[in-house]
Structure formats: C-alpha cells, structure tokens
Amino acid sequence: MKHILPMFKKSAFLKIYIFILGISILLVGILIYSINDPNIKMPAGASKAYGFSNGLAAIAIDDKWGYIDKTGKVIIPCEFSDVDATGFVDGIVLVQKSGKWGYIDKTGKVIIPYEFDAAAGFVDGISLVRKDVKWGYINKAGKLIIPCEFDDAKSFHGGLAAIKKDNRWGFVDKTGKIIIPCKFDAIANFQEDFAGVESGGKWGFINKAGNLVIQYEFDEVWGFTEGLACVKKNGKLGYVDKTGKVIIPFEFDGAYGFVDNVALVEKNGKCHFIDRTGRLAIPYEYDGAGIFHEGFARAKIGNKYGLIDKTGKFVVPCEFNQIDVELSEGLIPCEKDGYFGFMDKKGVVIPCRYNFVYDFSEGLAVVYAGYPGFIDKTGKWVLRPNPTWKQWFHDFKEAWFNKFKK
DSSP states (O other): OTTTHHHHHHHHHHHHHHHHHHHHHHHHHHHHHHOOOOOOBOOOTTEEEEEEETTTEEEEETTTEEEOOOTEEEEEEEEEEEEEEOBBBTTEEEEETEEEEEEEEEEEOOOOOOOOSSEEETTTEEEEETTEEEEEEEEEEEEEEEEEEESEEEBBBBBBBBETTTTTTEEEEEEEEEEEEEEEEEEEOOBBEEEEEETTEEEEEEEEOOOEEEEESSSSSEEEEEEEEEETTTTTTEEOOOOEEEEEEESOOOOOOOTTBEEEETTTTEEEOTTTTTBBBOOBSSSSOOOOOOTTTEEETTTEEEOOOSSOEEEEEEEEEEEEEOOOOTTTTETTTTEEEOOOOSSSSEEEEEEEEEEEEEEEEEESSEEEEEOOOTSSSSOOOOOOOHHHHHHHHHHHHHHHHO
C-alpha cells in the first residue's frame, strides 16, 4: 500500500500536468490561428451548413438557422429552427419558426406566413402544404389554390399530382380537378406518360387518361426510362415495354433504369451493364456499381471503388471506400480511409482530408474539418471553419476523456 499510493499520486499529477499543458498549447494555437489566418472565416460558432443557392447559404449557430453570402456576412439572422436544404429557388426558401413553416425572400422578408405544419419546395410555381392532418397546394402568393382536404399527397410532376382520399390514390391537375379518380391502393409519379399503380397487391400501369394499359401482374414496378420499365415478378426483375411485352426476362436480383441505352443489373452477387436486348453492354463484372452519369460510373472490385468509362475500363483505380453517385459541377465526392475529398473523371483533385463533404454548388462546396467551411474547386478555403473558444474546449475535453476511457 505504501508503494501504491505515491505511484497513484504521481500518475494523477502527471495527467493533470499533461492536461494543463495541452490546454495551453491549444489556446496558443487558437491565438496564432486567429491572428495569422489570412482567409475570410465563417461566422463564429457555425456548426452546420448547406450549399449556396441564389448566392446565399444556410448556416446553423446554436441550433438556429440563418443565411450568409459568399463573403461570410450574415444576411438573414440565425432565428429559424429548420430550413429547406435545397435552398433558395426563384428567390424564396422554405423555413420553420415556432413549429410552423413559411417562406422568406433573400432579404429575410416573410413572403408567405408561418402557418403550415409541413410543406415542400415549389415545383412549377406550386407547393405542397399541410395544415393539421390534411394536405393541399398553394401558389407563390401563398394562396391556397387546392384546399387542404387530402389524407396524403405528393408534389406536382408533369402537370399532375398524386393525392390520397378515403385511403385511395388518384391524380389532380393544377386547378384541383380530379383527373384520375382515387381508386388505387398506391401509385407512383408519371414517367414518359405512364404511372405505376397498385390494386389488390399487384402493380400495373395507367396512362394520363387513367386507362389501365398494362395489367396488374407485377409485385413491384419502377418508372419508364428510354421506353422500358423495370418490373418485379416472382422475386426476380426484368424489363417490359409500353405494351407490357417482356423485353428482358425476369432473371435479375437488382436492376435500374436505362441511361444512354445501358442499364445496371445485379445477378448472383455480381453487377453487370446490359443493353436493351439484355445482352452484356460491357464485358466485365463488378462487386458493386452505380449508374452512368456523364459517361462515367463508379464500380467496385473487392471492397474498393474506382471510376469506369463506357467501355468498362477503370479510368480511376479502385482505392476508395466510397464514391458518390454522380458528378456535381464536374467533381465527385469520394472517401478514402475515413476522410473525404473530391475527384474528377481522371482522379483526385482535392485530397481526402475532410471529415465530410457535400456537392459543389455555385462553385463552392461545404466541407467539414471539425466544423463547416467552404472551399473552391482548387481546394482553397474561401470561408474557413470558425468555432468559438467554447466549442474548441468542448471538443478538446471530449477527445481527452475519450482517450482515457480506452
């Protein structure tokens, strides 16, 4: 016991000394960083951010959202409990305050009052909204053009919106007229003038007149792309044309729509790309893959992803844990060894060094280096993260205690 107690005291004092030394180094680092950093910073304490739209980006400070411009200046104060991540569309954005949703312009002026329990962004000048438990639609003036009388509803798509009444689905036009009666158990949006509908546990397709053009015989259906639809029957996937004729047999475990006459399918744990006849369009198989976008697709060999071209050859080698689905302003988010960066069609252009990244928008991307900031396409900071002293201390304390928990 005589020997244990002095050792314990020595160990405790050593930990306290290291803790104080660490705090001192941290504070000196913050001071030097604050004095010498030449870049414009985010508003102090910003802990979340979304991409720029219409010249403004949403940021959160103390769990309240507001908007900044590209110089980091706060244009609309952080006073909203939530905002639409899509951002401004045609100069207005959906925001939440005191539990209700409304719309503001780029100056923060309320355009449509906070009176909705749920809402969506505008599509073709019309927004889906909910009051209490019923759904309806408003225009950009905030006028209720279709009353809140539906049990459920979807945004407009191709001039029609799916609505649910008395536990059945149908479609309305922009005047609120029911074009296709509410008689289906479930429906999907129209694609290429056809919509999937369910009745009695089976799916078929209707046209915009509401006529059943492909019979109820499928377990699941997906929308038409390039004249063919992926459908499921007896646990397997295949493709039909707009007459309902089976063009590619039911033999796949997974399948996607056609893009540039090529579709991604999965069979026996391997991914392939097929043409419109069902033959292999690319003579290779992969352990995972994504659909083509702008002539390129992600593909996986083993547990690592790379990027392939339309011939199926890797233009970027398989060395990433994840690659995003599609290009955004010419760049794709990618992840390697737990950190994120960006690549183009040839390889990494911004190294994987961030905790997380979002797509580029208006030439800038939100990246997290502990806290959010914005970089340009060269990887240069445009708005650096700017945590408060309180946030720095909290993170240091968490890291310290987590270290000694192990």
